[in-house]
Amino acid sequence: MNYIFLLLAVLAVLAVFVTPSALVWLLGRRAGFPHWMLLAFLLVGWLTVFAGWALSQRAQPFLFPDTSPCFGASTAPVSQYFPPDSFCRHADGELRTVNGPDAKFAFWAAATTTVALAGAAVVWRRRRV
Numbered sequence: 045m046n047y048i049f050l051l052l053a054v055l056a057v058l059a060v061f062v063t064p065s066a067l068v069w070l071l072g073r074r075a076g077f078p079h080w081m082l083l084a085f086l087l088v089g090w091l092t093v094f095a096g097w098a099l100s101q102r103a104q105p106f107l108f109p110d111t112s113p114c115f116g117a118s119t120a121p122v123s124q125y126f127p128p129d130s131f132c133r134h135a136d137g138e139l140r141t142v143n144g145p146d147a148k149f150a151f152w153a154a155a156t157t158t159v160a161l162a163g164a165a166v167v168w169r170r171r172r173v
Contacts, residue, residue, distance in 0.1 A: 092154040096128040103130035
């Protein structure tokens, strides 16, 4: 039974992380982008994905029961996927965010860097051709 779980975990990692990263790397190499640009794009892109996921799921008590601000109170968690944020809906109907400005800044900095690197790759490719 443990081998089946391990095999499924390895297949999930391959499908979710390795395959998209390999495709981006291979397409970038075919286009002639430098290694540093591809590596930076992949790292910052995955940072953006993980930061966005963490921001949007922070209020869910089943994922983080010890740290969820919505756990044990008369509130309901609400997730927003873009821009990523989590809220607690209180008994009076008010939505209050559970993410601070520093976490949101980290996401937006990573997202902006990802888009800037994609734009820089386009400019680099056009100048090279």
